Amino acid sequence: MDPHRPDPDELLRQVQEEEARTRRAKLKIFFGAAPGVGKTYAMLAEAQERRREGLDVVVGVVETHGREETAALLEGLEVLPRRELPYSGLFLPEFDLDAALRRHPALILMDELAHTNVKGSRHDKRWQDVMELLDAGIDVHTTLNVQHMESLRDVVAQITGVVVRENVPDTILERADEVELVDLPPDDLLVRLKEGKVYLPDQARHAKDRFFRKGNLLALRELALRHTAESVDAQMRRYMASEGIRKTWAAGDRLLVCIGPDELSGRLIRGTRRLAGALGARWTALYVETPRHFRYSEADRARLEEHLRLAEKLGGETAVIEGGGAAAEDILAYARSRNITKIVLGKPSRPRWMDLLLGSPVDDLVRASGDIDVYVITGEAGQASVPPSLARRLTSPLRNYLLSALVVGLASGAAGLIFHRTELADIVMVYLLGIVLVATRFGRGPSLLASLLSVAAFDFLFVPPYLTFAVGDFRHIGTFGVMLLVGVVIGNLTERIRAQARLARSREQRTRALYQLGQALAQGGGSTAMVGSAIQNVATQFQSHAVVLLPDAAGRLQAPDHQLAFPLNDQERGVAQWVFDHGEPAGLGTVTLPGARAAYLPLKGAAGVIGVMGVLPDSAPQWEEPDQRQLLDAFANQTALALERALLAEQGAADRRRADEERLRNALLSSVSHDLRTPLGVITGAVSMALDTPGLSEAGRRELLQSAQEESQRLHRLVCNLLDITRLEAGSLELRKDWIPLEEIIGSALTRQELAAEAPRVRVLLPEDLPVAPLDGVLMEQVLLNLLDNALKYSPPGSPVDIKAWASGKSLTLSVTDHGPGIAEGEEERIFEKLARGKGAEGRPGAGLGLAICRGIVTAHGGRIQATNHPHGGAQFLVTLPLGDPPPVLPPEAVP
Template sequence: MVRESKDDRGDPEAILHAIQAQEDEAQRRGHLKIFFGYAAGVGKTYSMLRAMHEQVARGVDAVIGYVEPHARPETERLAQGLESIPRLQIAHAGIVLEEFDLDAAITRAPTLIAVDELAHTNAPGSRHAKRYQDIEELLHAGIDVYTTVNVQHIEGVNDVVASITGVTVRERIPDHIFDEADQVELVDIEPEELIERLQAGSVYRKDQAQRAIDNFFTPENLTALRELALRRTADRAGKVVQAARVLTKHSGRVGEHILVCISASPTCPRIIRSAARMAAALHGPLSALYIETPSDHDMSESDREHLRKNIRLAEQMGATVQQVAGEDIAYQIAMFARVAGVTEIVMGRSGEIRGPGWLLPGRRLVVDRLLSEAPDLDIHIIPDQATRERAHGRQHTRAQARGAVAESSHDLVKQLMVTVVLLALSTGVGIGFRSLGFADASIISLYILSSLVCAITTSGRIWPLVSSVISVVLYNFFFVVPVGTFLAIDQSYLVTFGIMFLTALISSELTGRISRSARQSARIAYRTRLLFETNKLMQQAEGAEAVATIALEQLCRLLGRSVIFYPTHGHTLGEPSYVTPDGESLALEALSDYERTVATWVLANNKHAGASTDTLPQARCLYLAIRREFAIFGVVGILMEGTSLDAFENSIMLSIIGEAALALDRDRQAKKREEARILAKNEQLRADLLRSIGHDLRTPLTTISGAAAILRENGEQLAPERAAELVDAISSDALWLIDIVENLLTVTRIEDGSAHLNLTSELLDDVLPEAAFHLAHQAQNHHIRVIPTEGIVMARMDVDLVMQLLSNLISNAIKYTPAGTTIELSAKREQTWVRVFVADTGPGIPDSEKERIFERFHTASAGKPADAHRSLGLGLALCRSIAEAHGGTIEIHDNHPHGAIFSFTLPAEEVTLRE
């Protein structure tokens, strides 16, 4: 299969299938074993393939993903007999490149796979830019991996290798890949034996071998590289031992904290690597500090790109990157070191980096000022000079600089014109002042004023300096006798010129500092206000959808770019929502299947991907997961359009996404707490129900059982009156049990939503007598009176449920009122409602009980039941549920002079009279 790398970014369905296969198979993270050497030809691939044969002999499902035989017969013979995954062919620049097929490997899902050349750079159009990223995805999918790498490909020793060999290796892996490998096997032979292999043609062809021996594979280089490989292996072993001590709580060297100062300098990577090696040796944390100064606002695009690369390198080396703002670099470093508990500072020695300025007293190099600001800290100065690669590429760098100057020529002309216009205006106004007889001090003030305005309206220090010099020259030419010449008869004017120049220069420098600080303060204030506003809005947001909307709007405001959000539903993405700066529709390309595939990959792997990254870089958007620990709440896509974010934008973006993750996590925790509360409430209700049933049903069940036993054993000997009493007792208790069970079932159906109301129009003068008749057998010792309604009163109701409601209210009145009392049923129309009343003349309900009378399992303490049964406390709770199911309410009031009145409302039905 040949895949075009241009415009064809891969089959989305194939990648999605691979991601799905990864999710299904990723029951555990795979193990990584690295076969490590100090140079090509030491036998890494040979040792790896031999280990693969041993695993196959043990019954392990092992395959070859990618092996580069380098035309070596021994390696080719070992590769035979092992299953190999076909290579992926990618067409690029008119040739077909063979690469490791990651999708095929994940789909095949072997137990063990061999992938050669860990530091390899993949062809354009591949999912990942580097092969070690392919291997990380294999490990995430639960597949064990064997791979190979040489010492010169490890990022942390890149500068050391360059100093040894004079060659800067381009293909490198982060140190943590090597350090976190499960196993590292050092493949080692003597340098002399390696040279003999080269001369014999066992590594390269003889013509290539001789060139390699003459240039790279010299005995000195090989010996130094071998020593470096041995040392790096020992360092890794030391880290493993240190980690074991931490896990077993053994003490080791603690308390060291390394701080590396990063900048946009092209040589900063060397400083970062040195600091990382120091942190590894001291077993201490590594922090990287970038100080944003006012002049950074005018940073060139090339410097911004260098800064982004340096920050990314610091993160790869395991540093925690922090960013602060200020003009006094030494003071900011010292303050951060005190707050963060830094013990060692690593920085470059550069004459170009100074303190806040260079005119005022105390302006020294950052290193000198830092020594006075933080005398108690150890400061390590790394020579800030380029490697040989920089010397080789100096001519190219100068050409790039000339191109940058040409690109900025328009700005230079604009600032030159501003300076010329200000000086011309000052000179013209000064001539007017001279003609009006004003003193020379007024004219000098004009030129100082022009230098101040120049410092405000231009960028950089060169233009205020030029303005100050030219001001002295113009004042001498136009206003000092002899006028029109550059001569001054009075020698005291020389002092005036000097004071004028210094005054203008210092004033313009201070004004420029204030202007730059104001711009920086505005950026800091904007960042603070945006973060504060985001935090406030997140606190007020209710629900995940509101949080996502706020995050999208804030990111769109910050970046001025379109932002997409994919919510998560388990392990899948939902339908996207987006916000655009102009409020218009988003381009369809940003919502394509390929873009969704990249977002799905981010969800599956919990890593950044897309534009400006090394994973699926062909995407139009940069995708980041909104996550909190291991929970992912959604995926955010930022439309990049071929550009990248600067350090300021990136830090604020991550802060907003972090705020969104916290808000979504709070929402998730609140839902869990609510679910737990409901579950606990349900458990409590279930316990109350079981306890009530177990206690309150015991008496009627005992009565039924005892009466039935007496009738069965002595039925023929009992008097008819006694037998009738027993039968009545069985019937009464059985009816009571039936009512209780019916109430339970009805409450359950109403509250779980399974009860559907069968609404009909009913006449209250028919419903109330029917309810009274239904309970006539229970009210033998009470009087139930139905009061006719005034006129025709009809209501919309489920007649069966309303009959049950009335039965419960009447039964409640019968049980809790003395014998011989009267129970009245009535109804009346109240606008759009019909209110039904059940009134008794019993002892009434105390005020303390009225608030809880309709709660489940609550029984009134006043009065005594008419029989031996206690109520379960479900009858009145069911009455409230039925009334609310009809859209009405239920209330309780006192019946003067004594008793209680229960009333509930039902929707009124209009009466239509036909002629």
């Protein structure tokens, strides 16, 4: 197979990205170092060219700042009218996003990308308007100054002494399909400023004194050039990847230093930093994790982690890759994928004979580097690195060496049994079989011993003259050499296979750990459960205690309770708060606040830092090795994404709940206001007429007072329903159960004044053996009263309403049936919701609370209520209540 064959998955990803880039709207940024360099002029000039080509070009926002030559370029271009928004007693013109979306041109011009919109606009920033235009499929041309880049805010403030408040995320520049640098030398810009072509005269003098100083402009110009170069470099690398170009294009220097656990790596890092500074180039420290990584001592691994931290501290990038073959191939593959132009290596320090025997990675890299320069340096003067000794390489338990000698003895015995019936070549195969067995089971050192002993035993026992080490036929010398060489090669190959198997197991364990964490987070439910899952998995994987801290409304970190979470004192909380505020790791094993007991990592989501994860090791930290540190970072990143998703879901649920509550509150107020106004109006009118009408007969006065009484009962009923629904919503409903006959509850309900006039229409059909039930008599009477009121309300005048009850098993069922229009299809469940009223309820009094209260009370009793249509017409409500255990039996003396 061609080792340089492109990865199919990588090709598929590149094709998909290219297709997405082709389909999406195009963003072009005219980029400059400062105001006045000509960005708007260049944008308008290109817009005029595109208009002449027949493209539909519209001006969304263009600020000419009184420059006549810039304003002249607006001629012939359609300018969208702006809308006026109130601000501090004034009306300010602002970009009309909705009008632009309705107009939907092919290209729209949006000047000053970092502009902050007037309060009342859909978005706070103009770049958000631009993103919506792009999402709608409209190409955008815009302008931007380097001082408005979010990542450069601190740098610009340090250079100019001016804190720029209007910033644009760096991702916008990365999203741009084209970045055009509009450049002007500082001297020419200062001349334009003096001539009033940048600001008005008063503004120009103020700007020249503070911002537009030549040193500031030089520094800003360099920043603009560098950012433009980075953008072009990213485009170039995308093109090289899409075209399958494996050569390095030295358009700009990029350095790569190869490091390991030896002391020389620290000096290589510092030397590379000086070289990169002299060339003005970016650089990366690379460590290739090979099977040898698992044979490093704890000191070596700690030194390797220290080297990686040193590279980050000196401003370089760090990368740890898993070696899949020869180290030189892995290094060159990484270098070509990042368009590296120079590779820095340390001089080899092991003996020349080992390079001849095992190969030299430096020589392999130099020969295969092609158009990449390779620097072999020693770094700073100092103590030379001590390479691993041969004894250290061959270190193995004494037991393994003894067993290897035993295997050679057994092979000699087996060879002796077949010596007179076979050839010497077969004897050699027996010894090689023993060497393979030793190499497979015991490693390189014992296999080398087995090879030497096998050659000696073969010469002593099976080569004439026998039982001596003398060799009568010198042709056997070649056999000895081949036998020894094959044994050494087999030992090295089997040792490499064993090391690769260990590396594969380590990778599999890391993959399984991430899979288990992802599975636990996916099944965790809410944020609290996810925090517990993350703490559990981190504690298990890294033999430690962990804690996840989330901010409260004031931005102060709080730790949810968990049995594996460790307590934090004020000092530890201070470290965690620093990590949350700055978004950088700190604490144990880092260069920031290393005196802390635990390591603290920021949990970064898409919207920023959402919390902090703290890890307190039980003994020595398990994440000092690069692969384990990467795994811990992956745990933190995966936890952050899952937590952010859960927190957003909870926030969305809370917002929906608040919206529902607000909607319910408004509907309730609207309904209650109407239902309160009607009885109050009737009561007020009746009482006023009874008091103020002279000569009113006693019968008339009685009729008015009776009408007022009926409306007051209705009002009382409404207020009781409101109180009941409030108690149900608050969860403060308390049941006072007692063993009560259902006949008693029905009789009490029918004697209520609310039903006194309609009681004759109610027919009660109850069996004689109906058992008593554990009920709250007052609440169940309220349920029956609401059901009867509902049935009487929807039944034709004079038609009966039936009450039935029966017992079956351990439940008691109460039925209320009317002869009205019944329940519309699909409304059987909805009518039990608050403020829900059935079809045909128009013109009938009621707030839609009665059935909701019934369901709440019945559910509190452990029962259920359902609505159906009776086979013979009308609606039927069934209330099923549990009977529970039999009622207690009173002693004979307690019976009256």
